[in-house]
Amino acid sequence: MAATDRAGLGAPCWVSLLTGDLTAAQNFYGAVMGWTFRKGSLGEGFAVALKDGKPAAGMGDVATRMGVPVSWTCYFAIDDADLVSSRVRERGGTVAVGPLAVGKGRVVLAADPAGAVFGFWQGENLPGWRIGGGEAPAWLELRTRDAFAMAMFYGEIFDWAVDRPDRCEVRYEDEAVTVRAGGSTVACIRGGAIEADPDPRIRPRWHVYFRVDDVEKAVESALGAGGAVVSEPSHTMVGREATLRDPQGGLFTVTEGSSC
Incomplete structure (x- = not known):
């Protein structure tokens, strides 16, 4: 997360894999997603995944050191890390790490009241990177117990739905809460997940979601690279998709769809 552009405040501005073995992660996602990699600006143990030469996502060899599961984490753009951290705590969430000074910005890792982990970033962002763009993920989805309650939580900490052009707007449609920025849907919040359920697909x-040209080919590549299929390829309202697990446990979905 470094460069010269500002995302709309409260909007997703980056995704990064917290992994335990950076080389293994690069080998797997290179095979499945066709990504190449360059060294990240944060030093050894960090990398930026490139699609067609443009940044798609980050990776950090930090899961073991931080004592957290391997997982994909999304970050939201904010202008005051201290203020948002206070809002998280006041509304029943947890600030796990930070605010930490990273490069020319500050980063925080937190968890919402239902236990879903997320991050936020105060600083400049990679120019041109946006959810739904050609290189970035197709969209993000919060799977939680109570979509309305979590929409209220994130809306209050990120100032969603305020009457300002630089903020996200929130809508309820198709039995989900959708978050829009710049006229495009960037995230969905869906209810029904159970925190204690042993199936990691439905924990908060x-x-x-990463867009691919061919879901079946991505599944075949994932299996060949040591990954697993959590949800078999199927047709959904937005297109064909499958949920996969990388060899270290990171979950993600490949989709041929364009929005949630």
Whole structure:
């Protein structure tokens, strides 16, 4: 997360894989997503995944050191890390890490009241990177117990739905809460997940959807690279998709759809 552009405040501005083995993660996602990699600006143990030469996502070899599961984490753009951290605590969430000074910005890792982990970033963002763009993820989805309650939580900490052009707007449609920025849907919040359920697909968490040209080919590549299929390829309202697990446990969905 470094460069010269500002995302709309409260909007997703980056996704990063917290992994335990950076080389293994690069090998897997290179095979499945066709990504190449360059060294990240944060030093050894960090990398930026590139699609067609443009940044798609980040990776950090930090899961073991931080004592957290391997997972994809989404970050939201904010202008005051201290203020948003206070809002998280006041509304029943947890600030796990930060605010930490990173490069020319500040980063925080937190969890919402239902336990879903997310991050937020105060600083400049990669120019041109946006959810739904050609290189970035297709969209993000919060799978949680009570979509309305979590929409209220995130709306209050990120100032969603305020009457300002630089903020996200929130709508309820198709039995989900959708978050829009710049006229495009960037995230969905869906209810029904159960925190204690042994199936990791339905524990409260932010989930990343990556667009691919061919879901079956991506599934085949994932299996060949040591991953697993959590949800078999199927047709949904937005297109064909499958949920996969990388060899270290990171969950993500590949989709041929364009929006949630």
